[in-house]
Amino acid sequence: MSLQKWTRSEDHLPKNLRGLRLPLIGSPLFIISVPDLVIAQCKAGIVGSFPALNARESEGEPPLLDAWLQQITEALDRHNQDNPDRPAAPFAVNQIVHRSNSRLERDLEICAKWKVPIWITSLGARVDVNEAAHSCGGVVLHDVINNTFAQKAISKGADGLVAVAAGAGGHAGAQSPFALIREIRSWFDGPLALSGAIASGEALLAARALGADFGYAGSPFIATHEANAQEKYKQMIVDSSAEDIVYSSLFTGVWGNYLKSSIVQAGMDPNNLPSADPTSMNFAQGSSKPKAWKEIWGSGQGIGDVNAVTSVEELVDRIDREYRAAGHRLAAEFPI
Structure with a gap:
C-alpha cells in the first residue's frame, strides 16, 4: 500500500476531513455497508460509511447501532496504535432524515455518544440533526x-x-456533474463531494478538476469481499456496464439507478416500468423498498471499471494508482 499523501491545500476543510490517503468517501450502502466493510475502507485510507438503519436488532435486544459503533471505534483505535505512520481515515454514519424514520432521534443520541466524526444526512435537512452532530x-x-x-x-x-449527480447508484439525481458542481461552487467554498460513476482514479481526478474535494463511491465496493452482498449481486456488478443500468422511480418512489439484470430476474420488463409516487417512501422498516423487490439491486453507471471481486484494500490501491498516474499525465501538459 502506498504511504504517499496527496498534497493540495486542505485549509478550507474541517479537521475531520483532512489527511486522507486518497480524497475518496465510500458511500453508505443499504444492507451492504457493515462494520467489516467500513473498517476495511478506513484502514485503506478513505472514509468508510454505513447507514444507521443497517444496524437492526430484534425486538427486545439492545440497539445494534451502539454495538457497531463500539466495534468500529475500537478496531480503528487498535489500528492506529499499531500503525502510527499509517493511521486509519475517519468513518461516517448516514442518517435518513425522513418523517417515516421512527428511529432517527434514538440513532442521533447513539451517534453523539460515540462522537461519530462525520455525519451524512439524506432526504431532509434539519437544524436539530446538524446541532446533534456538532x-x-x-x-x-x-x-x-x-x-x-x-x-x-x-x-x-x-x-x-x-x-449526487447523474450516474450515481441507488437514489440519484439527473443533472450532469459538470453543471451541478460548478453551480454549487459559484457560492459555496466548503467541503464538497461528488457522487456519480466514481469507480476509477481517472473519474476521481475529474471530480477534483471540477472543484469537488472528494469523490463519493459506492458501487465498486459492492464487489468486494468485505461487502455484505450476495455473491450473485457482486458478480452482476463485475459482468455489467453503464448500458446495463436502468433509471426508475418504481421501486422506492424516488428516482434511482438499478441493475437491469436484477429487474429481469424479478420478472419485469426494464424498458416498460411505471413511475411511482414519492409519497410511497417509508423507512419504518429500514428501507423504502418493499420486500417484494429486495433483490432489485442498485448500481451506478461507473461499474464498467469493476472487472473482478477484490478486497477493499486492492480496490483502493487500484484507484490510488490510477489517480496518481492520471494526474502525472495531465500535469505534463502544463509545464511551469
Whole structure:
C-alpha cells in the first residue's frame, strides 16, 4: 500500500476531513455497508460509511447501532496504535432524515455518544440533526441532487455537501456533474463531494478538476469481499456496464439507478416500468423498498471499471494508482 499523501491545500476543510490517503468517501450502502466493510475502507485510507438503519436488532435486544459503533471505534483505535505512520481515515454514519424514520432521534443520541466524526444526512435537512452532530464535534455532509437543495442544506447548518449527480447508484439525481458542481461552487467554498460513476482514479481526478474535494463511491465496493452482498449481486456488478443500468422511480418512489439484470430476474420488463409516487417512501422498516423487490439491486453507471471481486484494500490501491498516474499525465501538459 502506498504511504504517499496527496498534497493540495486542505485549509478550507474541517479537521475531520483532512489527511486522507486518497480524497475518496465510500458511500453508505443499504444492507451492504457493515462494520467489516467500513473498517476495511478506513484502514485503506478513505472514509468508510454505513447507514444507521443497517444496524437492526430484534425486538427486545439492545440497539445494534451502539454495538457497531463500539466495534468500529475500537478496531480503528487498535489500528492506529499499531500503525502510527499509517493511521486509519475517519468513518461516517448516514442518517435518513425522513418523517417515516421512527428511529432517527434514538440513532442521533447513539451517534453523539460515540462522537461519530462525520455525519451524512439524506432526504431532509434539519437544524436539530446538524446541532446533534456538532454537539460531539461531528461534521455534517448533506446529499443533494440540485443547487436549490444545496443552498437549503447549508442554510440549515450543514458543513458540507455531497452532490449526487447523474450516474450515481441507488437514489440519484439527473443533472450532469459538470453543471451541478460548478453551480454549487459559484457560492459555496466548503467541503464538497461528488457522487456519480466514481469507480476509477481517472473519474476521481475529474471530480477534483471540477472543484469537488472528494469523490463519493459506492458501487465498486459492492464487489468486494468485505461487502455484505450476495455473491450473485457482486458478480452482476463485475459482468455489467453503464448500458446495463436502468433509471426508475418504481421501486422506492424516488428516482434511482438499478441493475437491469436484477429487474429481469424479478420478472419485469426494464424498458416498460411505471413511475411511482414519492409519497410511497417509508423507512419504518429500514428501507423504502418493499420486500417484494429486495433483490432489485442498485448500481451506478461507473461499474464498467469493476472487472473482478477484490478486497477493499486492492480496490483502493487500484484507484490510488490510477489517480496518481492520471494526474502525472495531465500535469505534463502544463509545464511551469
